[in-house]
Amino acid sequence: MTGPAAVAQPEPAHEILRLDNLEVHFPVKMPFVQRLLQRDETVVHAVDGVSFGIRAGQILGLVGESGCGKSTVGRACVRLVKPTGGRIFFDGQDITELGGGKLRALRRRIQIIFQDPHASLNPAMTIGKAIGHPLRIHSSEYGPQATGREEFGEWIRQKALGAMREVGLTPEEQLYYKYPGDLSGGQKQRAVMARALILEPNLLVVDEGVSMLDMSVRAKVLELMLDLKRRHGLTYLFITHDLATAKFICDKIAIMYLGRIVEIGPASEIYADPKHPYTKALLQVIPIPDPDRRAKKVLPRGEVPDAVHPPAGCRFHPRCPAVLASCGWEGRDFVDFLDEHLSNPKSGGEDESILGPIEDWKAKGLVASFEADTLRAGMAVERVKAVLVEAPVAMKQAVESVSLQNRTVTVRFRSPDKLLQTKVQGRVVECLLYQ
Amino acid sequence: MYRLIRGEEIALIFQDPMTRLSPLMRIQDHFLEEIHAHESVSSTEARRRAREALVSMGIHETRIRNYPHEFSGGMRQRIMIALALVLKPSLLIADEPTTSLDVIVEAQILEILQDLKEAYHMSLLLITHNLGIVAEVCDRVAVLYAGKLVELGSVRDIFHKPLHPYTQGLLSSVIHLETKELHSIEGSPPDLIAPPSGCRFHPRCSYAEPICTEKIPPLVEFEPGHFAACHFGDKFL
Numbered sequence: 001m002t003g004p005a006a007v008a009q010p011e012p013a014h015e016i017l018r019l020d021n022l023e024v025h026f027p028v029k030m031p032f033v034q035r036l037l038q039r040d041e042t043v044v045h046a047v048d049g050v051s052f053g054i055r056a057g058q059i060l061g062l063v064g065e066s067g068c069g070k071s072t073v074g075r076a077c078v079r080l081v082k083p084t085g086g087r088i089f090f091d092g093q094d095i096t097e098l099g100g101g102k103l104r105a106l107r108r109r110i111q112i113i114f115q116d117p118h119a120s121l122n123p124a125m126t127i128g129k130a131i132g133h134p135l136r137i138h139s140s141e142y143g144p145q146a147t148g149r150e151e152f153g154e155w156i157r158q159k160a161l162g163a164m165r166e167v168g169l170t171p172e173e174q175l176y177y178k179y180p181g182d183l184s185g186g187q188k189q190r191a192v193m194a195r196a197l198i199l200e201p202n203l204l205v206v207d208e209g210v211s212m213l214d215m216s217v218r219a220k221v222l223e224l225m226l227d228l229k230r231r232h233g234l235t236y237l238f239i240t241h242d243l244a245t246a247k248f249i250c251d252k253i254a255i256m257y258l259g260r261i262v263e264i265g266p267a268s269e270i271y272a273d274p275k276h277p278y279t280k281a282l283l284q285v286i287p288i289p290d291p292d293r294r295a296k297k298v299l300p301r302g303e304v305p306d307a308v309h310p311p312a313g314c315r316f317h318p319r320c321p322a323v324l325a326s327c328g329w330e331g332r333d334f335v336d337f338l339d340e341h342l343s344n345p346k347s348g349g350e351d352e353s354i355l356g357p358i359e360d361w362k363a364k365g366l367v368a369s370f371e372a373d374t375l376r377a378g379m380a381v382e383r384v385k386a387v388l389v390e391a392p393v394a395m396k397q398a399v400e401s402v403s404l405q406n407r408t409v410t411v412r413f414r415s416p417d418k419l420l421q422t423k424v425q426g427r428v429v430e431c432l433l434y435q
Numbered sequence: 436m437y438r439l440i441r442g443e444e445i446a447l448i449f450q451d452p453m454t455r456l457s458p459l460m461r462i463q464d465h466f467l468e469e470i471h472a473h474e475s476v477s478s479t480e481a482r483r484r485a486r487e488a489l490v491s492m493g494i495h496e497t498r499i500r501n502y503p504h505e506f507s508g509g510m511r512q513r514i515m516i517a518l519a520l521v522l523k524p525s526l527l528i529a530d531e532p533t534t535s536l537d538v539i540v541e542a543q544i545l546e547i548l549q550d551l552k553e554a555y556h557m558s559l560l561l562i563t564h565n566l567g568i569v570a571e572v573c574d575r576v577a578v579l580y581a582g583k584l585v586e587l588g589s590v591r592d593i594f595h596k597p598l599h600p601y602t603q604g605l606l607s608s609v610i611h612l613e614t615k616e617l618h619s620i621e622g623s624p625p626d627l628i629a630p631p632s633g634c635r636f637h638p639r640c641s642y643a644e645p646i647c648t649e650k651i652p653p654l655v656e657f658e659p660g661h662f663a664a665c666h667f668g669d670k671f672l
Contacts, residue, residue, distance in 0.1 A: 065537040184623045215564075216608040219617035241538060244610050248617070271612070285542040287567025289609045291590040294571055299542055303507045343495035357497065 013056040016091055016203055016235050017077060022050045023085030024072050028308060044307050046072040048259035049086070054252070056202070059229065059236040061250030061267065063243055063282070067304050069259040074205045074239045078112045079103060091202070108138055111196035115208035117188035121180040127169075128176030131195045132160035138199065163194040167224060186217035193224065205237045210245060222249055244286050247271050255279045258307055258315040265427020275429045277322045312365075313416035314432065324432055325397035328416035331363030333395060341387055354383050366400075366413045377407045384409055443473050446519035450531035452511035456503035462489070463499040465518055473522055488517040492547070509540035516547065520555070527551070528560045533568070545572055566609050570594055578602045581625050581635040584654060588661035598663035598671045600640045634666070642667060 025043040047069040054060045062070045075081045077088060079095060087096045095106055114120050121130055135156045157176075164172035167190045180188055189209065196204060206225070210218045226249055228234050240246050246253060247267060254264040255278060263276040274280045281300045300319035305311060311318050313328015318336070320327065339358045342351055354376055361370045372380035381404045388396055388411075400414040422434045449455045456465060466485030470476065476484075486496040492513040494506075503511060512532065519527055529548065533541035549572055552559050561573060569576055569590065576593040578586040578601065586599040597603045604620035622639040625631050631638050637647040646666050654664045657672060 065539065186623070215566075215610065216604065216619035217623075219608055219610065219619040222610075223617055242610075244612050244614065247612060248610060248614055281539060283612070285538050286612055287565070287571045288613075289566045289570045289594065289606065289611055291570045291573075291594050297542060297546075299546065300539055303509045303540055304537070339495055343490065343497070358495075359497075 015053040016056045018053040018089040021086035025084045057233045061246035064256035110203045111201040112205040132156040163198040167194045207239045269426045323394045326417040329398035329413045331368035334368040368411045446524040488521040492517045530562045586663045592661040598668040
């Protein structure tokens, strides 16, 4: 067993997969009347402009928290979901619009493995039959056409047994007739891998393929993946939330947050010196199994926001510990901050009667506004200014004006700087700190 | 009798905060039901306590009238903790409290649990399979294998000087950022209907001797406060 990045790449191989500004939006289902009344369509921005390439024989780790769109990217690569924008190239061929027979032929070359091996196997099909099944599905392209049914069946059986040996699912003759229920988690994941490999694909998308396995079984499956890469030059898109596992097997890492890639580059560079504050946060929260090295962490605030209305500017800005005034502050950030302020019994008490309830605040784009009592409008403006003094520095600096018109108190933020992808020390980062 | 202890003395938080709150009840009703089951206080007082518990977990008190589906996973777990704390128990049992949460939220919840331990002088029994969390949060560790306690000791004993081969295997199979090599424990956990004779770990143990298949190893104190159930524990001292 060699170290993670020690596997030498002979020379830059050709790119087997390229995503070009991939975009997948899912419509939000809502009642008919509401749909009529609402002019702009409500969509979940699952993937919002993702570009990367994977070279043949490389393992690309796509890392992020749940809901960041990483699985959707994986599914789009296999064309299980249809992209709403951008292009996908496989081996130089544009596969974005492919359908019917051509799509089926493509699936032979790109296979996907899911998180839960138990749910991926048909409980009523023996392991051997399940592993050989893809060959039957693609029988028109596989197998000796001229031979009879029985010979074809035996040929598939031999291929399946071979695939089982390949992934270490032994003794294969006995396991061939078992049902998924008879196998352990690790064995099931091996069976799923054998089924994916029997078509000899070029690219394997592994969507949290080891997350459900025990630590000790996980290590074995990871070794198997590395072994298959070495022996067959297999290329992987390895989707995970676990940066420690990704470090072990990936050549290249892409960190995803709310539908965007925030940092992408060689694994060694990113782990040695993460640049994006989100990458830093993800690396920092990985517990070190050593009680003598406990350390206080600087954690991002809150949780991943709703992908229906992603934050403006940099999507990580509301949680970012290193946020700047130009990162994309908007009205609702102020409302959230005010909510926090009012709910704190130490600070919020008296303000609640002047600026509350929080539900009366309206946020739209860069503006947050509030209808104050006629008598107390002047006081409300003063209180808003006072509250802002305690706000995070970056938010304070981003405020363009606090104004009063009739009874409406308005907090307006200045427009954010344009976020660009910047090359920093061997990787690409999407963060204003490096622009 | 149990009813007097449950909740008031020992509280439990579960793995999956998504399914543990009743979807048909407002958050405040969860609190009221619990408080009224244990204490005869007015609803006003109960509501005041509920609000206090929520605010201490960083959730705005106006949200007490919301339903569980209106909260995110991390918030629901914080509500679960608030529900457990409202009766001020002396022991909190947390059964895989962060397993279904995202990594950053997991770190946030662990921080809350640590702060509670210090602020309320509350004891915490943390049930987990994640050794990284154990190293970060716990003072003492008990390692279970196939229904038996195999090792018990301070967190330093367990991580720096594991005596039981199972603990050793478990520690070496943790994948963390400094992992250079992958290790795993051969075999799989035994069938508990017919557990192996003697030491239950012997079929997977690389140090197994004939005695391991015959005699159940007792839990022995090898060092002050450091127990292990292995015939050859002193080999690793």
